[in-house]
Amino acid sequence: MAETATREFLHNLHELPHTVKDACFRLGKAPESEREESQATFHNLFLHIHSVRVHVRTLKPTLTFGLGLMATASFVITIITGVLLMVYYKPSTDLAYQSIKDIHFTVSTGRFIRNIHRWSAQLMVLVVLLHMARVFFTASYKKPREFNWLVGLGLLVITLALSFTGYLLPWDQLAYWAITIGSNIANSPRELTDAIGITKFFDPGGFQKRLLLGANYVGQDALIRFYVLHVFVLPLALVTLLGVHFWRIRKDGGLARPEDPMGGIAEWGGERRPVFQPLATKTYGLMALVKGKRPPVNRGPENTVMSWPHLFWAELSVFMVTVAATLILSFYWDAPLKELANPAIPENPAKAPWYFLGIQELVSYSAFTGGLLIPVIVVVGLALIPFLDRRAEGEGIWFGTKSERPIFWQSFFFASAVTVGMLAFTVNYGWLRNWFPNIHQLWIIAINPGSLLVLIFAAWSLFVLKRKDSVRLAAVSLFTCFLVAFTILTYFATVHRGPNWHFYWWPSQWPLH
Amino acid sequence: MSRLDPPRINRRSFLSLASLGSFFAALGTAAAGMLRLPNPAVLPGPVRRFKLGSPEQFSPGSETAFAEQNLVLFRDDEGFYAISSTCTHLGCAVSRSKDGFACPCHGSRFDSKGSVIGGPAPRPLPWLEVSRAANGDLVVNADNEVPEGTRYRV
Numbered sequence: 186m187a188e189t190a191t192r193e194f195l196h197n198l199h200e201l202p203h204t205v206k207d208a209c210f211r212l213g214k215a216p217e218s219e220r221e222e223s224q225a226t227f228h229n230l231f232l233h234i235h236s237v238r239v240h241v242r243t244l245k246p247t248l249t250f251g252l253g254l255m256a257t258a259s260f261v262i263t264i265i266t267g268v269l270l271m272v273y274y275k276p277s278t279d280l281a282y283q284s285i286k287d288i289h290f291t292v293s294t295g296r297f298i299r300n301i302h303r304w305s306a307q308l309m310v311l312v313v314l315l316h317m318a319r320v321f322f323t324a325s326y327k328k329p330r331e332f333n334w335l336v337g338l339g340l341l342v343i344t345l346a347l348s349f350t351g352y353l354l355p356w357d358q359l360a361y362w363a364i365t366i367g368s369n370i371a372n373s374p375r376e377l378t379d380a381i382g383i384t385k386f387f388d389p390g391g392f393q394k395r396l397l398l399g400a401n402y403v404g405q406d407a408l409i410r411f412y413v414l415h416v417f418v419l420p421l422a423l424v425t426l427l428g429v430h431f432w433r434i435r436k437d438g439g440l441a442r443p444e445d446p447m448g449g450i451a452e453w454g455g456e457r458r459p460v461f462q463p464l465a466t467k468t469y470g471l472m473a474l475v476k477g478k479r480p481p482v483n484r485g486p487e488n489t490v491m492s493w494p495h496l497f498w499a500e501l502s503v504f505m506v507t508v509a510a511t512l513i514l515s516f517y518w519d520a521p522l523k524e525l526a527n528p529a530i531p532e533n534p535a536k537a538p539w540y541f542l543g544i545q546e547l548v549s550y551s552a553f554t555g556g557l558l559i560p561v562i563v564v565v566g567l568a569l570i571p572f573l574d575r576r577a578e579g580e581g582i583w584f585g586t587k588s589e590r591p592i593f594w595q596s597f598f599f600a601s602a603v604t605v606g607m608l609a610f611t612v613n614y615g616w617l618r619n620w621f622p623n624i625h626q627l628w629i630i631a632i633n634p635g636s637l638l639v640l641i642f643a644a645w646s647l648f649v650l651k652r653k654d655s656v657r658l659a660a661v662s663l664f665t666c667f668l669v670a671f672t673i674l675t676y677f678a679t680v681h682r683g684p685n686w687h688f689y690w691w692p693s694q695w696p697l698h
Numbered sequence: 699m700s701r702l703d704p705p706r707i708n709r710r711s712f713l714s715l716a717s718l719g720s721f722f723a724a725l726g727t728a729a730a731g732m733l734r735l736p737n738p739a740v741l742p743g744p745v746r747r748f749k750l751g752s753p754e755q756f757s758p759g760s761e762t763a764f765a766e767q768n769l770v771l772f773r774d775d776e777g778f779y780a781i782s783s784t785c786t787h788l789g790c791a792v793s794r795s796k797d798g799f800a801c802p803c804h805g806s807r808f809d810s811k812g813s814v815i816g817g818p819a820p821r822p823l824p825w826l827e828v829s830r831a832a833n834g835d836l837v838v839n840a841d842n843e844v845p846e847g848t849r850y851r852v
Contacts, residue, residue, distance in 0.1 A: 365790065366803060
């Protein structure tokens with residue numbers, strides 16, 4: 186008895202590598218049949234959010250350019266590198282700056298890890314914006330995907346909040362003055378309440394500022410709040426919403442695409458399967474059991490391929506491209522670290538990261554209008570799009586509605602001309618305060634280059650609505666206008682704004698001081 | 699059955715709904731109460747009353763910038779006055795320019811008395827209360843604004 190137990194034990198010991206492997210990987214080999222391929226997909230926790238089969242249209246790189254996945258990939262990279270940075274970073278006004286310097290100069294691979302964190306964060310902001318533009322211009326927000334558009338909008342806001350809270354943490358000059366400006370933008374409803382004299386009774390601005398700073402000045406309380414937001418609250422919110430976002434993609438039937446036509450021949454996928462009309466005297470149900478040879482009956486060809494391996498190769502390559510891009514950028518360009526925060530003197534000019542420079546330009550007309558009102562209008566406007574444009578048309582096709590492309594180009598040139606004209610006018614002639622120094626602040630809140638741009642774009646969009654008689658085209662014109670204005674304002678503030686926010690043709694013309 | 703003519707509900711459903719409703723109302727109130735936590739009850743902050751030295755140090759017609767205190771002290775024939783150098787737009791520190799003060803962040807411009815002459819600033823730079831300490835030093839209280847034109851005579 187004892188002898189057999191010993192033998193069994195030795196046998197099990199000998200088999201250990203195989204049994205452990207079999208327990209971990211149930212299939213134990215690369216899948217060969219479609220049945221095994223589907224099992225490989227839905228028996229794996231990380232793969233089972235995918236459907237087993239995927240439509241060939243959604244695999245075409247030019248439909249999505251992999252932007253959503255690229256955003257996810259860069260988020261994963263920031264999470265991994267962010268946890269590593271947390272090992273050394275100290276969220277204290279006395280130690281934060283030195284700990285970043287330590288990470289940069291002393292910690293093994295610290296500089297590279299910080300560079301990767303910063304570059305993948307920048308990439309994430311860029312790609313999330315492009316992803317939204319892609320979803321808009323392929324009309325992929327329409328029924329039943331309205332809710333997922335809203336979730337995506339939430340993700341955009343959280344992404345921007347993450348990057349904002351992130352660049353405050355080094356406690357350098359950029360960080361200090363960005364917190365100062367950011368918390369004062371939160372405070373800017375006071376501009377309005379002061380102007381109508383009700384701040385004493387109703388002060389939402391002061392409340393928001395206190396909530397952000399935890400004090401009435403920028404210091405340790407503010408830093409720890411932004412730290413908690415950056416490393417816990419916002420990532421958790423983002424991961425949660427991301428789960429909902431992915432889940433809804435599945436539940437809404439995959440990526441938006443036009444209906445497959447009835448009849449005809451599958452357009453791609455290796456196997457061309459003709460459609461035939463069923464004979465009334467025959468039963469075809471059993472034929473569906475035959476491995477991979479299901480004939481389409483009474484409907485169009487499915488045009489789907491197995492997710493394993495087609496979709497997973499595509500996803501893996503997007504992931505690899507993202508990692509490669511981040512690594513290359515991080516290898517050649519260091520993440521900046523300015524001088525230690527100095528509450529006495531801001532940098533001149535004090536510029537935000539590129540994605541906030543458009544807002545900084547607007548804020549330089551009016552803090553309340555540019556910093557709060559217009560961003561809120563934009564977000565609410567974006568949220569309303571799928572509920573105002575409800576006609577099922579052109580889903581999943583770039584500029585899929587009739588005469589959408591001409592409207593896009595018209596809006597593109599219209600918005601470029603208006604934005605450049607507005608900037609040129611403002612730079613040359615100033616604004617209300619320069620002409621009427623004692624003008625009431627309410628006038629400046631209401632009428633400034635930013636609010637005028639919004640009004641002109643809205644008027645243009647209404648004009649398109651009337652002339653073209655299409656809600657989708659009106660939405661396209663408005664979205665294009667805002668996208669163009671955002672890009673031009675960002676470029677303008679990056680290149681043409683110098684010390685004291687004056688206009689210069691090139692940074693090389695900035696005065697020395 | 700329409701919205702104007704809803705179906706009658708029985709007593710059990712009514713009581714269930716009422717208890718559910720009161721549960722969630724209580725939960726919501728508790729959650730809203732928890733939001734009071736991040737709103738600071740005490741506002742910690744440095745004392746913003748600055749001793750700037752004895753009045754004799756500042757000759758008539760002089761102006762002295764105190765960068766760390768974010769204010770500029772002036773003395774003219776009528777007396778002393780102090781102007782805050784924190785921009786009323788979004789809180790950057792303004793610096794002296796040819797015609798007054800200029801803000802590096804968003805381009806607000808003020809004249810040498812603090813009035814807005816350009817840019818997005820909604821209010822003039824505040825004038826701060828000047829007084830003297832027991833030992834005769836000038837004291838500026840950066841938390842107390844005084845009307846423009848107020849001078850402190852020594």
